[in-house]
Amino acid sequence: MYRRTMLRAGGALAAAAYAAPALSQSGKWPSREITLINPNAPGASTDLTARIVAQALEKRLNATVIVKNVVGGAGALGPSTLAAATPDGHTMGLVAISSHITVPNMMDVKYDPWKAFDVLGQVASLRYGIGVRTESPIKSIEELIAQGKQKLLTYSSNNVTNVVAMFQLAKLSGAKFRWVVFQGGVESVTAAIGGHVDAVIQTVAEMKPQIEAGKLRFLASAATERWPDYPDVKTLRELGFDAVTNGPFGYAFPAGVDPAIKQRMESALADVMADKAVQTQISNLGIVPTYRNGADYAAFLKQIEGELVPILRETGMSKKKAA
Amino acid sequence: MEALLGGFAVTLSIENLAYCFVGVLLGTVVGILPGLGPLTTIAILLPITFKMDVTSAIIMLSGIYYGVAYGGTVTSVLMRIPGEASSVVTCLDGYEMARKGRAGAALGVAGIGSFVAGTVGVIGISFLSPPLAQLVVKFGPAEYAMLMLAGLSLVTYMSGGSLARALLMAAFGLLLGTIGSDPINMTQRLTFDLLSLGDGINLVPLAIGLFGLSEVLFMARQDPDALKVLPPPSRLLGFMPSREEARRSVAPVGRGTVLGFLVGLLPGGGAVLASFLSYAIERKLSKRPEEFGHGAVEGVAGPESANNAGTAGAFVPLLCMGIPANAITALLLGAFMIHGVTPGPTILERQPEVFWGVVASMYIGNVMLLILNLPLIGLFVRILEVPRAFLAPMILAVCLIGVYSSSGNPADVVLAVVFGFVGYGLRRSGFDLGIVILAYVLGPIFERSVRQALAISDGDPMIFFHSWLSGGFAVLAVAILVAGLWPKRVGQAA
Numbered sequence: 001m002y003r004r005t006m007l008r009a010g011g012a013l014a015a016a017a018y019a020a021p022a023l024s025q026s027g028k029w030p031s032r033e034i035t036l037i038n039p040n041a042p043g044a045s046t047d048l049t050a051r052i053v054a055q056a057l058e059k060r061l062n063a064t065v066i067v068k069n070v071v072g073g074a075g076a077l078g079p080s081t082l083a084a085a086t087p088d089g090h091t092m093g094l095v096a097i098s099s100h101i102t103v104p105n106m107m108d109v110k111y112d113p114w115k116a117f118d119v120l121g122q123v124a125s126l127r128y129g130i131g132v133r134t135e136s137p138i139k140s141i142e143e144l145i146a147q148g149k150q151k152l153l154t155y156s157s158n159n160v161t162n163v164v165a166m167f168q169l170a171k172l173s174g175a176k177f178r179w180v181v182f183q184g185g186v187e188s189v190t191a192a193i194g195g196h197v198d199a200v201i202q203t204v205a206e207m208k209p210q211i212e213a214g215k216l217r218f219l220a221s222a223a224t225e226r227w228p229d230y231p232d233v234k235t236l237r238e239l240g241f242d243a244v245t246n247g248p249f250g251y252a253f254p255a256g257v258d259p260a261i262k263q264r265m266e267s268a269l270a271d272v273m274a275d276k277a278v279q280t281q282i283s284n285l286g287i288v289p290t291y292r293n294g295a296d297y298a299a300f301l302k303q304i305e306g307e308l309v310p311i312l313r314e315t316g317m318s319k320k321k322a323a
Numbered sequence: 324m325e326a327l328l329g330g331f332a333v334t335l336s337i338e339n340l341a342y343c344f345v346g347v348l349l350g351t352v353v354g355i356l357p358g359l360g361p362l363t364t365i366a367i368l369l370p371i372t373f374k375m376d377v378t379s380a381i382i383m384l385s386g387i388y389y390g391v392a393y394g395g396t397v398t399s400v401l402m403r404i405p406g407e408a409s410s411v412v413t414c415l416d417g418y419e420m421a422r423k424g425r426a427g428a429a430l431g432v433a434g435i436g437s438f439v440a441g442t443v444g445v446i447g448i449s450f451l452s453p454p455l456a457q458l459v460v461k462f463g464p465a466e467y468a469m470l471m472l473a474g475l476s477l478v479t480y481m482s483g484g485s486l487a488r489a490l491l492m493a494a495f496g497l498l499l500g501t502i503g504s505d506p507i508n509m510t511q512r513l514t515f516d517l518l519s520l521g522d523g524i525n526l527v528p529l530a531i532g533l534f535g536l537s538e539v540l541f542m543a544r545q546d547p548d549a550l551k552v553l554p555p556p557s558r559l560l561g562f563m564p565s566r567e568e569a570r571r572s573v574a575p576v577g578r579g580t581v582l583g584f585l586v587g588l589l590p591g592g593g594a595v596l597a598s599f600l601s602y603a604i605e606r607k608l609s610k611r612p613e614e615f616g617h618g619a620v621e622g623v624a625g626p627e628s629a630n631n632a633g634t635a636g637a638f639v640p641l642l643c644m645g646i647p648a649n650a651i652t653a654l655l656l657g658a659f660m661i662h663g664v665t666p667g668p669t670i671l672e673r674q675p676e677v678f679w680g681v682v683a684s685m686y687i688g689n690v691m692l693l694i695l696n697l698p699l700i701g702l703f704v705r706i707l708e709v710p711r712a713f714l715a716p717m718i719l720a721v722c723l724i725g726v727y728s729s730s731g732n733p734a735d736v737v738l739a740v741v742f743g744f745v746g747y748g749l750r751r752s753g754f755d756l757g758i759v760i761l762a763y764v765l766g767p768i769f770e771r772s773v774r775q776a777l778a779i780s781d782g783d784p785m786i787f788f789h790s791w792l793s794g795g796f797a798v799l800a801v802a803i804l805v806a807g808l809w810p811k812r813v814g815q816a817a
Contacts, residue, residue: 041362041650042362042363042365042366042650042654043362043365043366043650043651043653043654043656043657045657047366048369048657048661051366051369051370052370052373052661054370055370055373067366068731069363069366069731070731070732071522071730072518072519072521072522072525072730072732073518073519073520073521073522074503074504074509074511074521074522076518076521077518077519077521077522077732080518106509107511107518107521108516109518152781154778154779160509178778178781180464180775180778180779181506181507181508181775181778182775183506183771184653186645186646186647186653186656190459190460190644190646191463191464193460194460194461194462194463195463196463196464196465196779197779205660208665209644209645209665209666209667209669210644210645210667212665212667212669213644213645213667213668213669214668215668281373281661284660284661284662284663285657285660285661286660315508316508317508317509319510
């Protein structure tokens with residue numbers, strides 16, 4: 001961490017001085033194992049994806065890639081550790097809405113999300129949908145809205161990232177929906193099929209087993225596209241509501257990595273994501289393999305920030321006052 | 324039945340038997356090593372299974388999961404270090420048995436009890452899965468809240484000391500449970516701006532500190548001669564419980580099995596709650612409640628059976644509903660999905676060979692674990708022959724390494740040391756530490772469920788009586804409290 005502060009404080013001069021040894025370093029990079037920091041527990045969809053990507057990167061970089069779960073601090077420990085790591089190309093980590101938007105807005109972290117990372121690219125996006133239990137009288141989004149105008153409806157979800165579409169839908173339609181926070185995605189879905197809440201917004205991976213089993217009725221895709229497995233179910237946009245939940249995730253180096261190394265890692269990642277076997281493994285998890293290069297991915301996160309920050313304020317989750 | 328036989332046909336290939344053996348062996352080892360939990364192990368092995376057949380992969384990975392419940396007992400009994408959360412309660416009486424020279428018997432009872440519970444649990448999966456899985460979705464926030472309340476009211480049964488002391492420890496456990504992010508809107512509570520406390524205090528540093536490290540401090544303080552542990556019988560069958568111990572264990576094993584299986588079905592509480600419930604019940608039913616905490620064999624037999632039956636119970640909602648009961652079964656769900664199999668009601672129609680193959684492997688895995696564990700007991704108990712002067716630093720090292728490897732976070736090691744001193748102080752003052760863990764585990768689930776229920780009902784507390792399940796648990800909670808307070812009042816008056 002000390003080194004990072006020094007680097008920033010030193011400014012251009014230090015950066016120039018640092019570049020010379022770093023260049024010679026890039027020749028033999030990677031010179032040891034590469035650590036991929038994941039802020040979620042083993043078994044989380046980001047963790048499973050990281051293990052698939054790490055295995056594919058190993059072949060292309062000729063180096064061991066270890067997934068390290070740095071779990072804790074309500075998601076803050078992972079990105080904080082990444083931001084403080086030595087930028088020598090041997091530490092990379094997950095960057096997503098959590099690292100860039102929710103965590104910095106909800107907690108006091110020591111890193112500036114828009115300056116601390118060299119973003120390498122996006123690898124996947126979680127695809128969200130809205131469902132109700134099969135026994136529910138609600139059969140469409142229109143009926144959900146009609147009911148929500150008569151009385152307060154509850155819906156379950158485990159993360160503020162997920163609920164963007166429901167907040168937007170409530171605002172656009174005037175219906176009243178209340179978010180009930182559950183601990184995990186599957187718990188949310190279970191609460192809906194048990195009839196404890198009126199609806200649920202979660203990812204495909206979490207909803208699909210229950211849709212297949214006929215326990216959950218899939219009302220609409222909350223993504224920009226329809227779900228490939230359910231081509232008949234429309235998106236909220238197609239139904240006339242400009243409401244979308246995005247769930248991208250990708251990887252970054254801590255800022256200050258030799259551009260040559262960054263270049264090689266970015267292209268290795270692009271190559272991994274073009275690999276059909278990798279795509280199939282990720283798709284099997286119910287996650288959409290989605291590639292964006294570093295610059296595009298950083299810009300995409302910035303766009304989502306604009307949508308999410310007002311919701312964080314509304315739910316009382318943001319501790320930062322409006323600027 | 325025919326389908327189950329088909330499952331055995333799948334499992335009985337040399338290849339699958341080998342995977343099953345590797346799984347249970349790894350599970351045992353991981354269970355013995357504190358800190359390195361099944362979650363990490365399964366996650367590390369997951370990429371290796373990408374190329375494997377799905378049934379073989381799940382057979383191996385689930386072997387790790389239920390194997391852990393066997394191995395976790397060893398360090399609890401021998402060193403008072405809980406290898407896994409669900410064996411915390413075994414530290415209480417298992418270690419006291421070891422100090423009286425009955426380490427082999429404690430491990431033997433635990434091993435045999437685990438085998439009975441594991442096997443009965445698998446029979447439960449084979450024949451009762453679909454109806455039981457339906458029950459799981461009936462549990463909403465209100466039902467959980469009242470179940471946790473009933474669990475918390477058990478503190479009145481957990482302690483041999485005064486009620487006031489028990490309640491004080493429960494309050495301490497609840498307070499520890501509130502540290503970290505608020506479960507609903509993520510506000511940081513009692514974290515003092517420390518990032519490492521953002522998710523609250525982890526169970527591993529807490530349990531290892533309170534139990535394992537406090538024991539090291541006790542050893543350091545005491546006269547070496549006073550610490551003499553009776554040498555365990557090192558005969559071939561030294562692990563066998565005596566006739567008396569065996570007789571006293573039968574009923575607790577039976578009750579622990581049924582209770583553990585039912586509680587294990589529920590997402591959230593699972594095996595930890597099951598082991599504590601069983602301990603409290605055995606203590607209440609025992610004719611010699613004063614022996615609890617001083618080496619009562621029932622206090623090992625019941626909880627150890629309960630935590631194994633609990634691991635089996637967790638497979639029911641996983642396989643039949645696609646609902647994982649805990650983080651480990653969630654990881655197994657991920658393993659299924661990477662292989663393109665979706666667990667849930669459809670698995671029986673579409674991939675019956677996967678379902679029955681895994682179930683059949685669990686029968687065989689439990690037999691393997693019994694054969695693997697019993698002979699090793701003779702070896703494990705030799706640890707007690709190590710002079711205390713060497714054993715104490717060894718326990719210290721195992722504790723600290725265990726804590727570090729559980730999260731990779733050095734702050735957890737510091738926390739564990741702090742809790743070591745706290746635990747030492749509390750034990751010297753005669754407080755019961757099991758209650759702290761119980762309240763710490765159940766408190767946050769109780770808080771979250773209450774807040775979810777009230778969000779759903781828009782603040783109306785009648786939601787806690789909206790179903791016969793939640794109403795029933797509410798009544799049960801009151802009954803437990805009243806029954807727990809009643810005899811003590813009478814006893815004190817007399």
